[in-house]
Amino acid sequence: MSEVAEKVKKIVVEHLGVDEAKVTPEASFIDDLGADSLDTVELVMAFEEAFGVEIPEDAAEKITTVKDAVDYIEKQKAE
Amino acid sequence: MRRVVVTGMGIACPLGVGVEHVWKRLVAGNSGIGPIAGFDVTDLTCKVAGQLPAGTRADGGFDLAEWVPTKDQRKMDRFIHLGMVAATEAMEDSGWTPATEEDRTAAGVMIGSGIGGLQTIYEASVMVHEGKARRLSPFFIPSALVNLVSGHVSIRFGLKGPNHSAVTACATGVHAIGDAARLIGFGDADIMLAGGAEAAVCTLGIAGFCASRALSTGFNDRPQAASRPWDKDRDGFVMGEGAGVLFLEEYEHAKRRGAKIHAEIVGYGMSGDANHITAPADHHEGAFRAMKAALKSAGISPSDIQYINAHGTSTPLGDDLELEAVENLFGDAAKTVAMSSTKSAIGHLLGAAGAVEAVFSILAIRDDVAPPTLNLDEPSRASAIDRVAHTAQRRKIDIALSNSFGFGGTNASILFRKPG
Numbered sequence: 076m077s078e079v080a081e082k083v084k085k086i087v088v089e090h091l092g093v094d095e096a097k098v099t100p101e102a103s104f105i106d107d108l109g110a111d112s113l114d115t116v117e118l119v120m121a122f123e124e125a126f127g128v129e130i131p132e133d134a135a136e137k138i139t140t141v142k143d144a145v146d147y148i149e150k151q152k153a154e
Numbered sequence: 155m156r157r158v159v160v161t162g163m164g165i166a167c168p169l170g171v172g173v174e175h176v177w178k179r180l181v182a183g184n185s186g187i188g189p190i191a192g193f194d195v196t197d198l199t200c201k202v203a204g205q206l207p208a209g210t211r212a213d214g215g216f217d218l219a220e221w222v223p224t225k226d227q228r229k230m231d232r233f234i235h236l237g238m239v240a241a242t243e244a245m246e247d248s249g250w251t252p253a254t255e256e257d258r259t260a261a262g263v264m265i266g267s268g269i270g271g272l273q274t275i276y277e278a279s280v281m282v283h284e285g286k287a288r289r290l291s292p293f294f295i296p297s298a299l300v301n302l303v304s305g306h307v308s309i310r311f312g313l314k315g316p317n318h319s320a321v322t323a324c325a326t327g328v329h330a331i332g333d334a335a336r337l338i339g340f341g342d343a344d345i346m347l348a349g350g351a352e353a354a355v356c357t358l359g360i361a362g363f364c365a366s367r368a369l370s371t372g373f374n375d376r377p378q379a380a381s382r383p384w385d386k387d388r389d390g391f392v393m394g395e396g397a398g399v400l401f402l403e404e405y406e407h408a409k410r411r412g413a414k415i416h417a418e419i420v421g422y423g424m425s426g427d428a429n430h431i432t433a434p435a436d437h438h439e440g441a442f443r444a445m446k447a448a449l450k451s452a453g454i455s456p457s458d459i460q461y462i463n464a465h466g467t468s469t470p471l472g473d474d475l476e477l478e479a480v481e482n483l484f485g486d487a488a489k490t491v492a493m494s495s496t497k498s499a500i501g502h503l504l505g506a507a508g509a510v511e512a513v514f515s516i517l518a519i520r521d522d523v524a525p526p527t528l529n530l531d532e533p534s535r536a537s538a539i540d541r542v543a544h545t546a547q548r549r550k551i552d553i554a555l556s557n558s559f560g561f562g563g564t565n566a567s568i569l570f571r572k573p574g
Contacts, residue, residue, distance in 0.1 A: 090225065
């Protein structure tokens with residue numbers, strides 16, 4: 076697992092209070108990990124803070140799974 | 155109106171967590187006041203307060219992890235945490251859980267707060283000031299709003315009846331309980347969780363009340379002596395944090411399910427001073443009228459009351475004025491009534507005060523014990539009323555009156571009666 080993926084996983088576990096094993100790449104924040112819409116807003120803010128990236132609202136709306144988050148952040152960091 | 159009884163109680167206050175634990179300590183004359191911990195008080199003139207003792211529930215202490223799941227903790231200001239504790243205990247004590255949709259829609263919540271999420275607002279303001287407005291938590295507003303105790307409690311227990319919240323400064327607790335009882339009386343609900351929660355022992359809360367010259371500042375080196383209602387050396391109130399919640403239930407509903415009835419709510423009265431934003435009116439005539447209205451709604455006379463839990467905050471002006479109002483109302487009955495201020499032991503819990511003191515009034519009835527007024531070494535004024543100085547008194551108590559008055563000139567009084 077990449078460094079970004081590790082860190083994303085850690086943030087998700089912390090914020091949603093879920094079991095680490097449930098945080099698979101395909102896991103949806105809302106459908107699989109029990110988040111509500113405010114939780115996802117907070118998650119995106121936590122990603123921004125942790126990775127020093129800016130995630131605009133329209134991009135944030137498309138981040139619905141763990142993999143979405145990892146891919147977006149890795150792409151941002153590569154640019 | 156339908157009769158309303160109390161069939162569950164919960165408490166979190168500076169003497170600890172849990173009704174029986176707190177009551178035992180209160181009757182024993184323990185104090186929950188200490189030097190302020192958790193934030194810097196260098197710039198504050200008042201350095202004492204009543205804060206919840208840390209520890210497990212089994213030991214009568216407060217450990218948030220036992221009450222609120224980790225992931226939900228940061229969605230709530232501390233006043234909501236404390237409200238959840240008291241509401242959970244009250245639910246457990248009632249022995250009731252909703253079984254049907256009908257049960258759920260007939261059960262509501264009215265838990266208020268004087269101020270709400272003050273520390274949360276403070277921290278958010280600092281972030282905005284630092285140019286981080288975009289970094290505010292999406293939970294900032296729902297964490298700070300007063301009525302979110304009622305919201306969270308309803309979600310936790312699935313209570314779909316009236317969801318309401320009183321906000322009347324230091325009268326909040328009594329207004330919440332009295333108004334909730336009326337909702338049951340009028341048939342809007344069969345069950346209401348009612349009370350108050352407050353967590354204003356924070357930099358902004360202490361600094362703010364210091365600025366209004368309301369807090370004690372002369373006992374920073376002797377915290378446990380700082381809250382001294384009616385004593386000649388009193389110099390302001392001591393702030394406390396906590397929550398109290400009553401499980402209120404329509405009498406027939408309680409009887410049908412064989413609930414343990416702690417007390418009946420038999421009277422409730424309210425008034426406004428229309429006088430000054432912080433100072434009571436002359437002779438505390440607003441308090442007089444609130445008490446009188448409570449007596450009228452109960453259809454009883456002063457001589458029927460054996461115990462009064464006073465507002466008694468330990469401020470130079472308020473204490474003697476309340477005493478005067480009680481004397482004026484009670485006349486000859488002043489000689490037989492006991493009146494104490496339990497704020498001497500836990501401080502002033504603002505919006506939670508009336509709720510916590512309702513619990514104490516009910517326990518005074520249950521055990522026939524008047525809890526003491528600590529630090530009442532030398533009253534500033536003599537009175538025929540026994541103010542239960544220093545030690546608890548065994549007395550036959552069938553009816554208890556509890557008073558709460560708030561900034562804005564708002565007054566509320568409530569009457570509890572022994573069941574049966």
